[in-house]
Each structure stands twice: as structure tokens, then as C-alpha cells.
Amino acid sequence: MATPCMRVVAATLSPALLGVAACALGLGGGCSSVRAVDVPQVACDALxxxxxxxxxxxxxxxxxxxxxxxxxxxxxxxxxxxxxxxxxxxxxxxPFYVQLAFAVDRVKALRDAHPEWETEEPFASILRRDPRAVAAQGEAAVAKLMAATHGGMTVDEFRATVRAWLDDARHPETGLLYxxxxxxxxxxxxxxxxxxxxxxxxxxxxxxxxxxxxxxxxxxxxxxxxxxxxxxxxxxxxxxxxxxxxxxxxxxxxxxxxxxxxxxxxxxxxxxxxxxxxxxxxxxxxxxxxxxxxxxxxxxxxxxxxxxxxxxxxxxxxxxxxxxxxxxxxxxxxxxxxxxxxxxxxxxxxxxx
Amino acid sequence: MATPCMRVVAATLSPALLGVAACALGLGGGCSSVRAVDVPQVACDALxxxxxxxxxxxxxxxxxxxxxxxxxxxxxxxxxxxxxxxxxxxxxxxPFYVQLAFAVDRVKALRDAHPEWETEEPFASILRRDPRAVAAQGEAAVAKLMAATHGGMTVDEFRATVRAWLDDARHPETGLLYxxxxxxxxxxxxxxxxxxxxxxxxxxxxxxxxxxxxxxxxxxxxxxxxxxxxxxxxxxxxxxxxxxxxxxxxxxxxxxxxxxxxxxxxxxxxxxxxxxxxxxxxxxxxxxxxxxxxxxxxxxxxxxxxxxxxxxxxxxxxxxxxxxxxxxxxxxxxxxxxxxxxxxxxxxxxxxx
Missing domain, CATH: 3.40.50.1000 (HAD superfamily/HAD-like)
Known part of the structure; x- marks a missing residue:
């Protein structure tokens, strides 16, 4: 493997300009920091x-x-x-899209406010079984699930809900955070x-x-x-x-x-x-x-x-x-x-x- | 008026990074060239x-x-x-949106291929009168005009058509290029x-x-x-x-x-x-x-x-x-x-x- 990139950001470059730069993002690759364009990439391994x-x-x-x-x-x-x-x-x-896992967990979180979901599809299946049951019910069921779990909020509220969920939602097989x-x-x-x-x-x-x-x-x-x-x-x-x-x-x-x-x-x-x-x-x-x-x-x-x-x-x-x-x-x-x-x-x- | 900005781009800054910088765009203001962020703006008049x-x-x-x-x-x-x-x-x-002037000129340009437009509205009015007549016919007429003059092309072809028109289309009152x-x-x-x-x-x-x-x-x-x-x-x-x-x-x-x-x-x-x-x-x-x-x-x-x-x-x-x-x-x-x-x-x- 080639040498990973170890470059220092030039002092004259402002952080604003470095939005495009890889390593300012802390993505954890081999690069600790690269200058955006004028560093020859052959000198190190960015991948x-x-x-x-x-x-x-x-x-x-x-x-x-x-x-x-x-x-x-x-x-x-x-x-x-x-x-x-x-x-x-x-x-x-x-084994299923992360967004579906989010929707399923939202149904569980909102369960008390929606007693009708105990018998109404696709919610009833979700509350009793695994997420794959929803996909099997087809597009109309997915659309209903999405509207119930993704709608009725401001966009900022919705994103905050997703972020809070991602902070500790774990994959059922690997045990890792999604x-x-x-x-x-x-x-x-x-x-x-x-x-x-x-x-x-x-x-x-x-x-x-x-x-x-x-x-x-x-x-x-x-x-x-x-x-x-x-x-x-x-x-x-x-x-x-x-x-x-x-x-x-x-x-x-x-x-x-x-x-x-x-x-x-x-x-x-x-x-x-x-x-x-x-x-x-x-x-x-x-x-x-x-x-x-x-x-x-x-x-x-x-x-x-x-x-x-x-x-x-x-x-x-x-x-x-x-x-x-x-x-x-x-x-x-x-x-x-x-x-x-x-x-x-x-x-x-x-x-x- | 304050001094207009006259700054030189630092040699270490690549052109790629200066996409955000004002004067690389040749917009013709007081600035001939500015470094993107770290030049104190109080030193010159950017406006x-x-x-x-x-x-x-x-x-x-x-x-x-x-x-x-x-x-x-x-x-x-x-x-x-x-x-x-x-x-x-x-x-x-x-006295009317430039895009409407474009649509009107497109009708004239496509006239020979559409003999039916000589009697069909809103085209007939456009071919005989001024662009304001279309707006007076309401939204359905505008939608029909737009579909006939803006549709049926790839997006790239449409933009090329607009650019070619803008190269020499002039405002009827000022005589300036739009x-x-x-x-x-x-x-x-x-x-x-x-x-x-x-x-x-x-x-x-x-x-x-x-x-x-x-x-x-x-x-x-x-x-x-x-x-x-x-x-x-x-x-x-x-x-x-x-x-x-x-x-x-x-x-x-x-x-x-x-x-x-x-x-x-x-x-x-x-x-x-x-x-x-x-x-x-x-x-x-x-x-x-x-x-x-x-x-x-x-x-x-x-x-x-x-x-x-x-x-x-x-x-x-x-x-x-x-x-x-x-x-x-x-x-x-x-x-x-x-x-x-x-x-x-x-x-x-x-x-x-």
C-alpha cells in the first residue's frame, strides 16, 4: 500500500475554501488533511x-x-x-433499508397515540412482526406507512427525529449502529x-x-x-x-x-x-x-x-x-x-x- | 465613494478554489480580483x-x-x-418578462412549420400583435405557449436555443440586448x-x-x-x-x-x-x-x-x-x-x- 496522505493545510487557505477538501471532514481515511487541488495526488494514497x-x-x-x-x-x-x-x-x-427500520420504530414510538394501529394495516403487522412484512404488502402500504411516520412535521423537526433515532438505533444482526x-x-x-x-x-x-x-x-x-x-x-x-x-x-x-x-x-x-x-x-x-x-x-x-x-x-x-x-x-x-x-x-x- | 477593491490572487490558490470568488467571474464591478475570504473587506469597496x-x-x-x-x-x-x-x-x-419575449420569437421562428398557428390561439394573436396579448388570455394560453415553444427538446438543446436567442435579442424600448x-x-x-x-x-x-x-x-x-x-x-x-x-x-x-x-x-x-x-x-x-x-x-x-x-x-x-x-x-x-x-x-x- 502506498503512503497515506499527510498534508498540512496552508495557513493562507481559509476554512471556507476547504469545504471541498477531504480530510477537513474527519472522514477517517488515510489523509489527515489535504490541500484542495494543487497537491499532486501521486505523492500519497488517498484511497x-x-x-x-x-x-x-x-x-x-x-x-x-x-x-x-x-x-x-x-x-x-x-x-x-x-x-x-x-x-x-x-x-x-x-436485510432491509435503514429508512424502513426507522419507520417501524416510529410506529412503535407513536403506538400509544394511535390505538387504531393495533388492528389497522400495515401498522398491525409492524407491531406484531418484522419490517419485511410491510414491503410484502406493496406500495400502497409503504405509502401509508411513510405518510404516518414521516409527515405532519416541519422539515427541521423531521430531521431532528431521524438524527435522534440514528444516535442509538442498531442493526439487528451486526449489533452495530446503523x-x-x-x-x-x-x-x-x-x-x-x-x-x-x-x-x-x-x-x-x-x-x-x-x-x-x-x-x-x-x-x-x-x-x-x-x-x-x-x-x-x-x-x-x-x-x-x-x-x-x-x-x-x-x-x-x-x-x-x-x-x-x-x-x-x-x-x-x-x-x-x-x-x-x-x-x-x-x-x-x-x-x-x-x-x-x-x-x-x-x-x-x-x-x-x-x-x-x-x-x-x-x-x-x-x-x-x-x-x-x-x-x-x-x-x-x-x-x-x-x-x-x-x-x-x-x-x-x-x-x- | 471608497476605493474599489484591487487585490491579487495569491499564487498558492488554485483557480478551482476561486469559483466562489467575485472577480474571477469578470462581472465588471470595482474589483478586478479578490482572494476569497481572508481579505478584510473594510479595506476596499466591494459595492x-x-x-x-x-x-x-x-x-x-x-x-x-x-x-x-x-x-x-x-x-x-x-x-x-x-x-x-x-x-x-x-x-x-x-414591459414584459424576457422569457415571454423569447416564447413570442420562438412562435415566429417556428411559424412555417405550424401553419395551423395562423388561426389557432394564442399563436394567432402573437403573430399579429404584441406579447402582452398572451398574458391577457390567461394561464391556459400561457401553458399552451410554453409547451409549444419550450418542449420537445433535450434540456441541452433548449438551453442552446435560449443562448442563441439572447445573443442578439434586443429590448423593444431601450434597444439594448436583454x-x-x-x-x-x-x-x-x-x-x-x-x-x-x-x-x-x-x-x-x-x-x-x-x-x-x-x-x-x-x-x-x-x-x-x-x-x-x-x-x-x-x-x-x-x-x-x-x-x-x-x-x-x-x-x-x-x-x-x-x-x-x-x-x-x-x-x-x-x-x-x-x-x-x-x-x-x-x-x-x-x-x-x-x-x-x-x-x-x-x-x-x-x-x-x-x-x-x-x-x-x-x-x-x-x-x-x-x-x-x-x-x-x-x-x-x-x-x-x-x-x-x-x-x-x-x-x-x-x-x-
């Missing part, structure tokens, strides 16, 4: 949790081609956009891309406000760079207490064709790079590499039964089937978690285990 | 086109309180968001706020893609920081030619209550400052100052019949009536164009006249 091999080489090569002055494939800073799916790409999604089941190699990749002038966006099928609740703290990604499924908002005009509230009703599904559409609506241009892990990301990946110039479509392939989970074509959550077929023929990068990642979770997560 | 007076003093004072280390009203960089209406706030809107009728004091204000760590967003009732076509070049604002009314997008999956297209059908109106809702959807937090000029901005202004801590709601009041236009309560375009009533009682800043602005348009515009 220490990535094993040497084709995947890492290809990422580093594309960044070099996109950013080297005079490169025929140079991408101007304003066009350096990298988009990341969340569930299964930045953090774990098995919030610590983020992928260390992807944290390093986010920081590495920002160090090279890319703006990093999350493009999640999950709820925008759910992800915004922790995206800055976990991934160094500000609220305006989180794209997700959207609930209906209403404006509650009340003079000095005016607020925007969420009804919880889903009005935009940021999945499949919704991903390129959501990216164009929100970012307004085609990304240079897109990272996903399931068929829900297929259109985003396809559209990304359909652009001119240097582009990358990459899939995190869950192959690591020992350290995480191994699943693809037959999984109910994060199914990777059509996109896996496409990957080979279209030259998309397949990131093999077992082979390519030296570490799965951050060191702090392991200590917490 | 040379603003006359000394209460409006300028209040803006400079609020920026100082929000950014000074140790200030009780310090606003962290991640929360420094400033939002700007476009029509009538960043550029002229009389693109040059931007307000010099507001260009300086955008640059000044960015220099102080604010992220500047446009929040326009106009079409998002129309504004995105020129926002980077005119205002230094990238596509992801343009919020506006939205047309329906569709994903056109076609392998290596996959594209996002616009139908031209308006699905989100970013006006009145739509502005705080659009800001929360897109930015994800309440701005520190909001600038508008009409009743369409009332909810955005009200919601902005309803937040805790230092906030500013400001209205550009069109009082300058000699150099621009004078209008407020009775204007069909950009009516300022309810918001003008609110401004006094709620402590909003009224920017009096005739009194507060030494210059209206950039120097290059005057030379072009």
Missing part, C-alpha cells in the same frame, strides 16, 4: 482502504485524465459532478473526488429529508447536494413562525428513470461519474456514460458474505440483475467488495462492535 | 455601484455580523445561503456575498432551464443553484444516446408559496438572506426572516423612471403591493433604485447602447 487492482486503478486513472491540465479529456471544474446512490452504495442495506455501517472505501472516494474538484451528490431512492438528516455529518455532503424521493411540502404562513412542513405523501420517486430525471432537475447537467449498486441505478449509470468525453459508471457488487452480505440477482432488497448484465457489455466498472476493499466499515465502527 | 446610505450600510453590516469570528450572530459557512428572485431583481422585467439589462449593483452584491462565503441561488418564477441557459455566464451561478418553475421531464432511454427531454408542461410553479417550498426542496434549509421585488416573493421573504439569528429580507423597489422604470402597486408585471405593505412593519430592507444605485446596468451595456 488506502481500496486494495491495489483494476478497480482502484481505473478510478485513479479517470480522475487523472479528467483533471490534468492539458489532458485531451480535461473536464472543467464546473462540470465535475459525481453522483452516488445511497443504500447499498454508501452504507449497508441488508449510522456506523457506512463504507470506509466510499468515504475515501467521496473525499478523493472532492479533493480533485468534483462536487459530490447523493441520488437516493430513499427519502430526501431522511438522507439530509445525516449526509453532512456522515458523508460531508450538504443538504443541497442530496437528491432523493420527495414528499409533498406545504407552506405554513404564520408570520414570524412561518414554516415548511411535509405531508409525508410521496410525490416524486427518485428511482430508475427518476434518477436521471431527478439529476437533471436538481443538478442540471449530466454527471461525469455515477456509482450505484442495483437495478434502480441502471438508468442513472446508462445516462451518465451516454455523455461525451470521459465518464464512469460503477457498480458496487456485494460479494462479501464474510464481512458484509453477498447478493445480486435474487435479492429482494437491492436487486442487481439487469444492471449486472449491462455492466460487462457497456464497460461499466464492477467493484467487487470482497476483492477490492481492504476495509468495509470505518475503524471507529469496528472498535464499537 | 461601488451602491451609493452610500442606509441600504448599503445595512447589507454590509449584516454580512459583517454573520461572518465575523466571535460575532454573537456568526453564521457557519454551511448555512450561508442567499437567494435571489430573477425578473425585476437581477435584470429588468418591463442579456445586458442585468443590474450592476446586484452583480456586485452576488460577488460580495460569495466572497464572504455565501452560496448564491436564483429562485425565479420563470422557467428553470431558461434561467440556467445564462445564469453561469451572467451571474456566476451554476445550474444546480438555479431554482425556478419546472417543466415535466421524461427519460429517453436510447443506450449511448440516452437523454432527458422536456415536455414543456409546467409541473411546478416556483412563485408565491412555491418559493419557500422550492427552496426547501432544492436547498434544504432556510436562507440567511432573500432578495425580491414583487408580491411573488412575499412568502420567500417572510419565511427567510422567520428563522432564528441574523436574517435579511430585501426588496428592490423600482423607483427610477429616468434610468429604468418606476412601478409598484399597479403594475401588471412585477406588482409590488402586499409585500410593500409588509416591508415597513416587518423591518424588510427597501432598496430604492433611484436613491441607492449609482449605476443600473454594467458599463459594457452603456457602451453598447
Amino acid at each position: 488506502p482502504s481500496w486494495r491495489e487492482g483494476a478497480a482502484k486503478e481505473r478510478i485513479v486513472d479517470i480522475v487523472a485524465r479528467a483533471t490534468a491540465a492539458g489532458s485531451p479529456e480535461f473536464v472543467p471544474v464546473e462540470d465535475r459532478i459525481a453522483v452516488f446512490d445511497q443504500d447499498g452504495t454508501l452504507w449497508a442495506e441488508q 449510522r456506523d455501517m457506512v463504507y470506509q472505501p466510499m468515504l475515501e472516494l467521496l473525499a478523493y473526488l472532492r479533493t480533485n474538484g468534483f462536487r459530490t451528490f447523493i441520488v437516493s431512492g430513499g427519502g430526501t429529508e431522511f438522507v439530509r438528516a445525516f449526509a453532512a455529518e456522515r458523508y460531508g455532503i450538504p443538504t443541497e447536494q442530496v437528491i432523493g424521493s420527495e414528499a409533498k411540502f406545504v407552506y405554513d404562513a404564520d408570520g414570524p413562525r412561518s414554516e415548511v412542513r411535509s405531508t409525508g405523501e410521496i410525490v416524486f420517486l427518485d428511482d430508475r428513470v427518476g434518477k436521471p430525471i431527478g439529476i437533471m432537475r436538481r443538478i442540471g447537467r449530466r454527471p461525469t461519474m455515477a456509482f450505484g449498486n442495483s437495478d434502480g441505478d441502471l438508468e442513472m449509470l446508462e445516462w451518465t456514460v451516454a455523455g461525451d468525453g470521459v465518464r464512469l459508471a460503477a457498480i458496487v457488487h456485494h460479494t462479501d458474505k464474510a464481512r458484509e452480505w453477498a447478493y445480486d440477482r435474487d435479492s429482494k432488497v437491492g436487486r442487481l440483475d439487469r444492471a449486472l448484465d449491462r455492466a460487462g457489455g457497456d464497460g461499466w466498472l464492477l467493484i467487487d467488495m470482497a476483492r477490492d476493499w481492504a476495509t468495509i466499515y470505518p475503524a471507529a465502527t469496528a472498535r464499537d462492535r | 461601488p455601484s451602491w451609493r452610500e446610505g442606509a441600504a448599503k450600510e445595512r447589507i454590509v453590516d449584516i454580512v459583517a455580523r454573520a461572518t465575523a469570528a466571535g460575532s454573537p450572530e456568526f453564521v457557519p459557512v454551511e448555512d450561508r445561503i442567499a437567494v435571489f428572485d430573477q425578473d425585476g431583481t437581477l435584470w429588468a422585467e418591463q 442579456r445586458d439589462m442585468v443590474y450592476q449593483p446586484m452583480l456586485e452584491l452576488l460577488a460580495y456575498l460569495r466572497t464572504n462565503g455565501f452560496r448564491t441561488f436564483i429562485v425565479s418564477g420563470g422557467g428553470t432551464e431558461f434561467v440556467r441557459a445564462f445564469a453561469a455566464e451572467r451571474y456566476g451561478i451554476p445550474t444546480e443553484q438555479v431554482i425556478g418553475s419546472e417543466a415535466k421531464f421524461v427519460y429517453d432511454a436510447d443506450g449511448p444516446r440516452s437523454e432527458v427531454r422536456s415536455t414543456g408542461e409546467i409541473v411546478f410553479l416556483d412563485d408565491r408559496v412555491g418559493k419557500p417550498i422550492g427552496i426547501m426542496r432544492r436547498i434544504g434549509r432556510r436562507p440567511t438572506m432573500a432578495f425580491g421585488n414583487s408580491d411573488g416573493d412575499l412568502e420567500m421573504l417572510e419565511w427567510t426572516v422567520a428563522g432564528d439569528g441574523v436574517r435579511l429580507a430585501a426588496i428592490v423597489h423600482h423607483t427610477d423612471k429616468a434610468r429604468e422604470w418606476a412601478y409598484d402597486r399597479d403594475s401588471k408585471v412585477g406588482r409590488l403591493d402586499r409585500a410593500l405593505d409588509r416591508a415597513g412593519g416587518d423591518g424588510w430592507l427597501l432598496i430604492d433604485m433611484a436613491r441607492d444605485w449609482a449605476t443600473i446596468y454594467p458599463a459594457a451595456t452603456a457602451r453598447d447602447r
Whole structure:
């Protein structure tokens, strides 16, 4: 493994300018601190949790081609956009989405105020059984669950609720805090891309406000760079207490064709790079590499039964089937978690285990 | 007038980091180039086109309180968001919105391909009379006009069409290029706020893609920081030619209550400052100052019949009536164009006249 980056921030650079810099975010990678753009990346290894091999080489090569002055494939800073799916790409999604676990726990927390839920679906199943029962009831049940558990609050109240839950909600199998089941190699990749002038966006099928609740703290990604499924908002005009509230009703599904559409609506241009892990990301990946110039479509392939989970074509959550077929023929990068990642979770997560 | 800023960019700062800096954008203000954050702003006048007076003093004072280390009203960089209406706030809107002039010219350009328009409304009126006739026909006519002139293209094609039109479309009364009728004091204000760590967003009732076509070049604002009314997008999956297209059908109106809702959807937090000029901005202004801590709601009041236009309560375009009533009682800043602005348009515009 190459030397991890150990750079000091130049005293003349203000913290404001370093919002793009990897290590100011304390993401825990090999870098303790890097200066944002003018430090040659060849001098150190910004991706220490990535094993040497084709995947890492290809990422580093594309960044070099996109950013080297005079490169025929140079991408101007304003066009350096990298988009990341969340569930299964930045953090774990098995055996069910974290947001579903949150909704289930909200039902339990609100149970006393809703005696009718003891017999009303999908709440009754949730109160008696495991979260997977809801998914089996179909989209209408999920929508009902979302409205009941995600709506009726201001956006700020909702995010605070999510953050409080994440502070101690643990995964039923690993016993880890959900919030610590983020992928260390992807944290390093986010920081590495920002160090090279890319703006990093999350493009999640999950709820925008759910992800915004922790995206800055976990991934160094500000609220305006989180794209997700959207609930209906209403404006509650009340003079000095005016607020925007969420009804919880889903009005935009940021999945499949919704991903390129959501990216164009929100970012307004085609990304240079897109990272996903399931068929829900297929259109985003396809559209990304359909652009001119240097582009990358990459899939995190869950192959690591020992350290995480191994699943693809037959999984109910994060199914990777059509996109896996496409990957080979279209030259998309397949990131093999077992082979390519030296570490799965951050060191702090392991200590917490 | 104080000395305009003349600063040299430090050699250790890369161009990438200076995307936020005012003068790299060539906006033509008093600054030729400023270092982004660590240059004391008291040393020079970043707002040379603003006359000394209460409006300028209040803006400079609020920026100082929000950014000074140790200030009780310090606003962290991640929360420094400033939002700007476009029509009538960043550029002229009389006697009709520029986007309407574009739509009218598109009808004329597409006339030969649509012989049915010679008798079909609203096209027939447009081909015979002035653009104001369309507005008089109501929302359905406007929607029909928008779909016919803004839809059926990829987003990139649409923006290229707008840019080509702006290159030589001129205002019927002033004879100036529409693109040059931007307000010099507001260009300086955008640059000044960015220099102080604010992220500047446009929040326009106009079409998002129309504004995105020129926002980077005119205002230094990238596509992801343009919020506006939205047309329906569709994903056109076609392998290596996959594209996002616009139908031209308006699905989100970013006006009145739509502005705080659009800001929360897109930015994800309440701005520190909001600038508008009409009743369409009332909810955005009200919601902005309803937040805790230092906030500013400001209205550009069109009082300058000699150099621009004078209008407020009775204007069909950009009516300022309810918001003008609110401004006094709620402590909003009224920017009096005739009194507060030494210059209206950039120097290059005057030379072009």
C-alpha cells in the first residue's frame, strides 16, 4: 500500500475554501488533511482502504485524465459532478433499508397515540412482526406507512427525529449502529473526488429529508447536494413562525428513470461519474456514460458474505440483475467488495462492535 | 465613494478554489480580483455601484455580523445561503418578462412549420400583435405557449436555443440586448456575498432551464443553484444516446408559496438572506426572516423612471403591493433604485447602447 496522505493545510487557505477538501471532514481515511487541488495526488494514497487492482486503478486513472491540465479529456471544474446512490452504495442495506427500520420504530414510538394501529394495516403487522412484512404488502402500504411516520412535521423537526433515532438505533444482526455501517472505501472516494474538484451528490431512492438528516455529518455532503424521493411540502404562513412542513405523501420517486430525471432537475447537467449498486441505478449509470468525453459508471457488487452480505440477482432488497448484465457489455466498472476493499466499515465502527 | 477593491490572487490558490470568488467571474464591478475570504473587506469597496446610505450600510453590516469570528450572530459557512428572485431583481422585467419575449420569437421562428398557428390561439394573436396579448388570455394560453415553444427538446438543446436567442435579442424600448439589462449593483452584491462565503441561488418564477441557459455566464451561478418553475421531464432511454427531454408542461410553479417550498426542496434549509421585488416573493421573504439569528429580507423597489422604470402597486408585471405593505412593519430592507444605485446596468451595456 502506498503512503497515506499527510498534508498540512496552508495557513493562507481559509476554512471556507476547504469545504471541498477531504480530510477537513474527519472522514477517517488515510489523509489527515489535504490541500484542495494543487497537491499532486501521486505523492500519497488517498484511497488506502481500496486494495491495489483494476478497480482502484481505473478510478485513479479517470480522475487523472479528467483533471490534468492539458489532458485531451480535461473536464472543467464546473462540470465535475459525481453522483452516488445511497443504500447499498454508501452504507449497508441488508436485510432491509435503514429508512424502513426507522419507520417501524416510529410506529412503535407513536403506538400509544394511535390505538387504531393495533388492528389497522400495515401498522398491525409492524407491531406484531418484522419490517419485511410491510414491503410484502406493496406500495400502497409503504405509502401509508411513510405518510404516518414521516409527515405532519416541519422539515427541521423531521430531521431532528431521524438524527435522534440514528444516535442509538442498531442493526439487528451486526449489533452495530446503523449510522456506523457506512463504507470506509466510499468515504475515501467521496473525499478523493472532492479533493480533485468534483462536487459530490447523493441520488437516493430513499427519502430526501431522511438522507439530509445525516449526509453532512456522515458523508460531508450538504443538504443541497442530496437528491432523493420527495414528499409533498406545504407552506405554513404564520408570520414570524412561518414554516415548511411535509405531508409525508410521496410525490416524486427518485428511482430508475427518476434518477436521471431527478439529476437533471436538481443538478442540471449530466454527471461525469455515477456509482450505484442495483437495478434502480441502471438508468442513472446508462445516462451518465451516454455523455461525451470521459465518464464512469460503477457498480458496487456485494460479494462479501464474510464481512458484509453477498447478493445480486435474487435479492429482494437491492436487486442487481439487469444492471449486472449491462455492466460487462457497456464497460461499466464492477467493484467487487470482497476483492477490492481492504476495509468495509470505518475503524471507529469496528472498535464499537 | 471608497476605493474599489484591487487585490491579487495569491499564487498558492488554485483557480478551482476561486469559483466562489467575485472577480474571477469578470462581472465588471470595482474589483478586478479578490482572494476569497481572508481579505478584510473594510479595506476596499466591494459595492461601488451602491451609493452610500442606509441600504448599503445595512447589507454590509449584516454580512459583517454573520461572518465575523466571535460575532454573537456568526453564521457557519454551511448555512450561508442567499437567494435571489430573477425578473425585476437581477435584470429588468418591463414591459414584459424576457422569457415571454423569447416564447413570442420562438412562435415566429417556428411559424412555417405550424401553419395551423395562423388561426389557432394564442399563436394567432402573437403573430399579429404584441406579447402582452398572451398574458391577457390567461394561464391556459400561457401553458399552451410554453409547451409549444419550450418542449420537445433535450434540456441541452433548449438551453442552446435560449443562448442563441439572447445573443442578439434586443429590448423593444431601450434597444439594448436583454442579456445586458442585468443590474450592476446586484452583480456586485452576488460577488460580495460569495466572497464572504455565501452560496448564491436564483429562485425565479420563470422557467428553470431558461434561467440556467445564462445564469453561469451572467451571474456566476451554476445550474444546480438555479431554482425556478419546472417543466415535466421524461427519460429517453436510447443506450449511448440516452437523454432527458422536456415536455414543456409546467409541473411546478416556483412563485408565491412555491418559493419557500422550492427552496426547501432544492436547498434544504432556510436562507440567511432573500432578495425580491414583487408580491411573488412575499412568502420567500417572510419565511427567510422567520428563522432564528441574523436574517435579511430585501426588496428592490423600482423607483427610477429616468434610468429604468418606476412601478409598484399597479403594475401588471412585477406588482409590488402586499409585500410593500409588509416591508415597513416587518423591518424588510427597501432598496430604492433611484436613491441607492449609482449605476443600473454594467458599463459594457452603456457602451453598447
